[in-house]
Structure formats: C-alpha cells, structure tokens
Amino acid sequence: MPVTDAYFPFLIDRQMYKIFDGEELEHWRKAAEQHGFSLLGRAKDRYQLVLGCHKCGNATLKRSSVVLGYNPECGNCIRERREAAATKVGATLLGPDPEGDRHYGTYQFACGHVDRRQHTRVEAAAAGGHNLSCDTCTNEQHATEAAEHGWTLIGPSARNDQSYRKYEHECGHSQDVAVANMRYGDVNCAGCSETWSSKPSKIYLLSFTLPNLPAIKLGYSNNPTMRLRQVQLDRGETQGTLDQEIELKTGHDAICLEKAMHRHIKAHWPKLIVTREDFRDHLTTTSEIYHACGRAFIIALINAVDNGWDPNQTDNWQQFTSFRDQDA
Ligand SMILES: [Zn+2]
Ligand SMILES: [Zn+2]
Ligand SMILES: [Zn+2]
Structure with a gap:
C-alpha cells in the first residue's frame, strides 16, 4: 500500500498532499463522524487520514491515532481562529x-x-481586549524615555523582573531601573549621586519642518537646546528651533505637568496629534508631535502652566491666562 504520485485535487491544511492508496477502515470513519469530520481518504504516509471539517468545509490532515483516541481539531478552524x-x-x-x-x-x-x-x-x-505590543517599538520608547533624563537603555536587567531594564547614565555608571521610574525621571544615579527629579527642569516647545507638514513638539528637559539637537536625525532637513521654554522647580514637577498637558491636548483636540509614520524617519521620538496649526493653543497652555495651571487639577486653563492679563 504505497504513496502514489497523484495529489489530492484540493488543499489540505493549505497544502498539496499525495494520495496514499489504502483501505479506509470503518472505525476511522465512525470516529471521524463523531468528532464532526468526514473521512475523505488517506495521504502522505500510512498513518495520516484526510478529514473534511463539517464546520468550515475545509480538509485537514490528522493521524489515525489522533482521530481514534483524542479530540481532533481542524487545522483550518484553528488557523481561522488565530487569524x-x-x-x-x-x-x-x-x-x-x-x-x-x-x-x-x-x-x-x-x-x-x-x-x-x-x-x-x-x-x-x-x-481580554488588550493590544499586542511590539518589542521593537517598546524598546525604542524605553530608550527615548531614558534619553530624556540622560540615560541610555542597555538591555534587560540582571534581576528576574520584567519591569526592570539596565541603563547607563551619562556619567558612565550603569544600573537597573524600573521602566516606570525611568519614564518619570524618578531615578538616582549610584555612580554620581545625581537625583534628576530634584533638579530644576523646563517645559519646552520645538518646531520642525517635516517633508510634508510643519510640526511642533511639546516636551520637558533640563536642557531643551540639547534635546532639540538630539531629537533630529538630520538637522539640515528638519531645521528645528526652540520656540519657548518655562522653568519648573523640579524635574518631577516638569514631567507630571507635561504628561498632563499631553492628556489635555488628546482629550480636547486629538486631531493635533501627528501619527508616528509621519515623523519616525525624521525624529528620534515616539510621540508628542503635533500639527503646527495647534501652536497658538499649545503656547497658551504652556503660559497657563507658567501661571500656575495644573492640568492634573482642572481642565480650565483659560482662568490662568486671564489671571495673567488682569495682573499685568
Ligand atoms: Zn474546520
Ligand atoms: Zn513595532
Ligand atoms: Zn551618574
């Protein structure tokens, strides 16, 4: 009972298989029917049966022992479910x-x-309604977050904890830091004893010329001029400028306010957000790029923060601009 040179005239698990010329036993047929399949023939070698799935109508290959003893699943149904x-x-x-x-x-x-x-x-x-996160993008994002605070992402941490990574400080010292802490600059360097979050910091506005659109970046850094240089892949092309900066007492204040400003913009004017595809080839940042038409609005928000507006407390930033007008 050999494998023939002839192929089944239909796809089996999306592949072509050669017909195996042999007897089709009645107890295989019965077992197949019980599990929701029709026995269509034998293929490949003496162990394999070709089954027609009653659910999706496609053919699948199963070992006869699986058909008899287990709960055979249709390869096409599995594939459809996964897709x-x-x-x-x-x-x-x-x-x-x-x-x-x-x-x-x-x-x-x-x-x-x-x-x-x-x-x-x-x-x-x-x-569970979750997204599937991409390791490459997640790593890029962690590296960008670290760069905002003068750290370089090295790789996985030595400890057995998924929430930590190994980073190197600009002083040359490297240590493990929790990703969430690095995001907020909440990290003390054991090498040079710098506590970033307690140093003064700034919220800034940068402008760029992307090939198809003028764009702006709202961010924080203790050195916006350096950040401006860092963020551009080709300064001749994007011609970035530092347009505004305000002082905050600590890096921790700066990041809390800046994150809340981004949430505010997303909630009130989501169309300002430039999609990453439009800047990924030009800027080394993962988000926080806006269309330049939002410039006046974002400058007003920055001024409101400078006047004491905390977007974590209230959405009403206008009262902090009028406060200034009356005051002046
Ligand atoms: Zn199926
Ligand atoms: Zn990705
Ligand atoms: Zn250090």
Whole structure:
C-alpha cells in the first residue's frame, strides 16, 4: 500500500498532499463522524487520514491515532481562529514559527514590525481586549524615555523582573531601573549621586519642518537646546528651533505637568496629534508631535502652566491666562 504520485485535487491544511492508496477502515470513519469530520481518504504516509471539517468545509490532515483516541481539531478552524484573534489586536498572522515551535507563529504588528508570538497569548490578548505590543517599538520608547533624563537603555536587567531594564547614565555608571521610574525621571544615579527629579527642569516647545507638514513638539528637559539637537536625525532637513521654554522647580514637577498637558491636548483636540509614520524617519521620538496649526493653543497652555495651571487639577486653563492679563 504505497504513496502514489497523484495529489489530492484540493488543499489540505493549505497544502498539496499525495494520495496514499489504502483501505479506509470503518472505525476511522465512525470516529471521524463523531468528532464532526468526514473521512475523505488517506495521504502522505500510512498513518495520516484526510478529514473534511463539517464546520468550515475545509480538509485537514490528522493521524489515525489522533482521530481514534483524542479530540481532533481542524487545522483550518484553528488557523481561522488565530487569524481572527490577531486582527482583533491589530496584528496579522503571517505563518508558522521560523524556529519551528508549533505553539508559536510569525505575526506582523500594526507598526509593521514582525516577530514570533505564542498563539495562546495572542488569543488571550484578543479575549481580554488588550493590544499586542511590539518589542521593537517598546524598546525604542524605553530608550527615548531614558534619553530624556540622560540615560541610555542597555538591555534587560540582571534581576528576574520584567519591569526592570539596565541603563547607563551619562556619567558612565550603569544600573537597573524600573521602566516606570525611568519614564518619570524618578531615578538616582549610584555612580554620581545625581537625583534628576530634584533638579530644576523646563517645559519646552520645538518646531520642525517635516517633508510634508510643519510640526511642533511639546516636551520637558533640563536642557531643551540639547534635546532639540538630539531629537533630529538630520538637522539640515528638519531645521528645528526652540520656540519657548518655562522653568519648573523640579524635574518631577516638569514631567507630571507635561504628561498632563499631553492628556489635555488628546482629550480636547486629538486631531493635533501627528501619527508616528509621519515623523519616525525624521525624529528620534515616539510621540508628542503635533500639527503646527495647534501652536497658538499649545503656547497658551504652556503660559497657563507658567501661571500656575495644573492640568492634573482642572481642565480650565483659560482662568490662568486671564489671571495673567488682569495682573499685568
Ligand atoms: Zn474546520
Ligand atoms: Zn513595532
Ligand atoms: Zn551618574
């Protein structure tokens, strides 16, 4: 009972398989029917059965022992389920795992990056309404956040804790810091004893000429002039300028206010946000870039903060501009 040279005239698990010329046993047929399949034939070798799935109508290959003894699942139904889960989290299932682990697949994320992921984790993310985060983008974001405070992301931390990374300070000392603390500059360097959050800082407004649109960046730094240089990949092209800066007593104040300003802009004028695709090739930042038409609005917000407005306390920033007008 050999494998023939003839192929099945339909795809089996999206592949072509050669017909195996052999008897089709009645107890296989019965077991297949019980599990929701029709026995269509035998393929590849003497162990494999070709089943027609009653649910999706496609053919799938299963070992006869699996059909008899276990709960056979249709490979096409599994694939469809995984593809649907991927779509739900903004990704695309491209194919099997390049490392050959059947629990993993190759996925493309919304950002365009491609990576392997465990299928069950993608399905869990879809079921829980979570997004699938891209390691490349997450790393870029962590590196950018660290750069705002004079640190360089080195890589994973030595300790067995996913929330930590290893960073190097501009003084040359490296240490583990929690990602969330680094984001808020809440880190003390054990090498040079600098406590960033207690140093004075600034909120700034920068302007750039991106190829297709003028854009602005609202941010904080203790050195906006240096930040302006850092953030541009090609200064000749983007021609950035520092347009405004206000002083804050501590870096901690600066970041809390700045984050709240971004939330305020997102809530009240979300169309100002420039999508990352439009600046990723020109600026080394991951977000916080706005269309230049929002300049007057953002300058007014910065002035309100300078007059004591705390967007964490109230949305009413206008009262802090009129306060200044009356005062002047
Ligand atoms: Zn199926
Ligand atoms: Zn990415
Ligand atoms: Zn240091």
